[in-house]
Amino acid sequence: MAEGIRDKVAILGMGCTNFGELWDKSGNDLLVEAFTMCLEDAQIEKNEIDACWVGACMPEFGIGGTSMPYAATLKLPFIPVTRLENACATGSEAFRGASYAVASGVCDIALAIGVEKTKDTGYGGLPNMRGGLMGTVGPIIGPNVSAPGMFAQLAAAYEAKYKIPMDKIKEAMAHISWKSHENGALNPYAHLRRRVTKEQILNAPMISYPLGLFDCCGVSDGAAAAIVTTPEIAKSIKRNQDIVKVKALQIATSSGEESICNEYDGASIWTTSKAAPRAYEEAGIKNPREEISMFEVHDCFSITELSTYEDLQISPRGGGVEDALNGFFDLKGGGIPCQSDGGLKCFGHPIGASGLRMMYEMYNQLLHRWPEERQVPNPKFGLTHNLGGQPIQNVVSICIVGL
């Protein structure tokens, strides 16, 4: 068996822009800002970067296709640059490219950068998805869906499987969103910084049954970046600082079984359930509920976060509702803080940047860089969970980082 990535890659520096409806900024502006921040934090020069992976999911609304406009924007000096996308898990995919390059010994220092300009579509929500995962035949045989509609289906299946009344599920989802708004309000970089009450959440207009407006994450502009290197090089540059290392990096992509065969019940996300134990094993974690200090999950919708508690084996199957309602995932709830930066829900979701934004939060928490009001005390392991696609067909990236 391959020995995995544990302790082979260190995060040398990170950068993240404000997320939001950044009408005055282009994707190029955001790219430059995240890159500049990241270089500064890494304490290296641009010409020390050996290779770059850029995540941009919807280049037709942003900077454009191929790697070239990105390399030209950042003036990267004739190094290998790859632009990639893997739906909403694009940012983590860029991180994987850079991490694999370092872990393999091919590169000493690699850049992962993700960017998305979602607010130049002219309407709210993500662009139309008609047949998006099925190629050119998709518009004909694929259903007319939106992102909230694809994920909303988790709720009806969850209700049917666990016989938990929808009102109770809605209450748990409201707590999840309420908690993320509380955290987002503390975060100056977040897109949505207003506190909301659970009553407001429960009474919001229906987007896709049973998801109301506040069950859906923000759709934002933004960029985030990471520079990775070997732990040895990291230590040589940052002699007086803890080094954040990659403990596990596992990706699972649906095989087609969930969407074509009948075994999958629609009440969970299989890729997460399959990638999580692989990640824990790679990181040497035996009991995630005891050992994970904090986590950033792909809360595109509150129901996704609820399912993910269970798919990551933090909550028992069917127990996510109780854990959420008991405040187990609240920032100061005594459990495991989830979305300490506000999550996709409130920090926002510029698709290509989101996986790196999650990592940015874990990285800064591990380095105790946040003010006390939003610092997780003595974190050991942070986990990011970045999901792209829809419950029946998706890609999930789970990354565990620690000191």
Added chain:
Amino acid sequence: MVGIRSYGGYIPRYRLDRMKIYQSMGWINQANIAHARGEKAVANVDEDALTMAVAAGLDCVNGFDRSEMDGVYFASTSFPYKERQNAGIVAGALCMNDNVRSADFGGSLKSGTTALLSALEAIASQGANNLVVCASENRLGGTGSTQELIFGDGAAAFLVSDKDVIAEYKGSFSLTYDFVDHFRGSNSTFDRQWEDRWIRDIGFDRFIPEAVNGLMNKYGLKIGDFAKVIYPCYYPREHSKLAKILGVEDGKLQDTMLGQVGEMGAAQPMAMLVKALEEANPGDKLLVVSYGSGCDALWFEVTDNIKKLNGRRGISSHLANRTELDVYEKYLTWRNIIQPDVGLRTEEDVWTRWSVDWKNKKAILGFYGTKCLKCGVPQFPPQRICANPQCGAVDQTEPYTFADKGGKICTFTGDNLTATMDPPETYGNIDFDGGGRYMMNFTDCTVESLSVGMPVEFSFRIVFYDPKRDLTVYFWKAVPTNKGV
């Protein structure tokens, strides 16, 4: 023996109270109050003449071996395509073989019976053994017009055969007149009609008796020989008056369903014939007459086989399956008569790539997937590598249609965000009876009525209409049946 072997019907679920139309548009023509009684059947946003023809056709061929079918004739004056054969799409949706004959019959409201006659004569001449004839109509009346109140949507289908005939074809008599009571030029959306009195006096009162008498003289019959006399006439009083002129006894005149469905154009006499067959007894003689640019009169004699034909929904069960359309403006929107602003999301361009459509034609029209020959798991869309992780066989498949399988709801939602003319858009994962799963749109339901485990059946519907290229794209949707829950 040549005749009708099976029948099928379809009336869309939505009914629009005519008074609702009058309350909105009656001010423009107050005399229309005379037509504001009862309700009219209205095709859903994802239905047109073609999808309703498929629905009636599926009802008709239910339980019959599709490989026995030699072709399909489709009659309408409201085809979605002028060029691209509509009957060819119907043949695909009815899962017929490729080596079948197909033809569109249009141009007149008598085209339904003309298609039926053509099929009967093709069978009689031994040119074919089994032909499906569909007639379907989704006609528009101008906003505020009498036609808007009168016209209704519906379809009928017959399987014409030389085997197991339930009603033997005995003969016909046709008339052709270039009588322009109404017309629609090739660039027009709405019919243009001449004065009602002239249509009644010359059209109905003269042509229908001429056709009926012509047929009776030809075959030595009297009006009293017929158990049911079937002819269209959207003037209720004229319909009864004609019965008196013809000498039709009480109880033998077939109802036009004007108050429940409306005038169904080319499908009108066909749907009335379906209704008559639903109630017919062996030995009954049926006379059916169409009206439009002349007349076709046909007569049939019902056989003992009528008692053996079960499992048709026909017209009656569709009459019973009704839901009131709450808002008249929805009808106007769905028929593209008014164009509400539904936001920029609806303006995203979706190309239909015909070479892609061609490669996937069996999946699109016949809802064909694959069934793994090694493990037996049915799969949609068609797969080359078996999706069953315990199997994984490569290229060991046979075509397998899901169109006639039922299914159950596995997951669902009602989506207010996605671009649709009938929010919320309902969809979810369906587990097919017999295995297999697919996420698909639902139709003819509300999100409030849905639950996990609810049974569904499948219906051929419009997926979207592309106004830029004037093309309609079709595929299958799930219709919750609300039974057994």
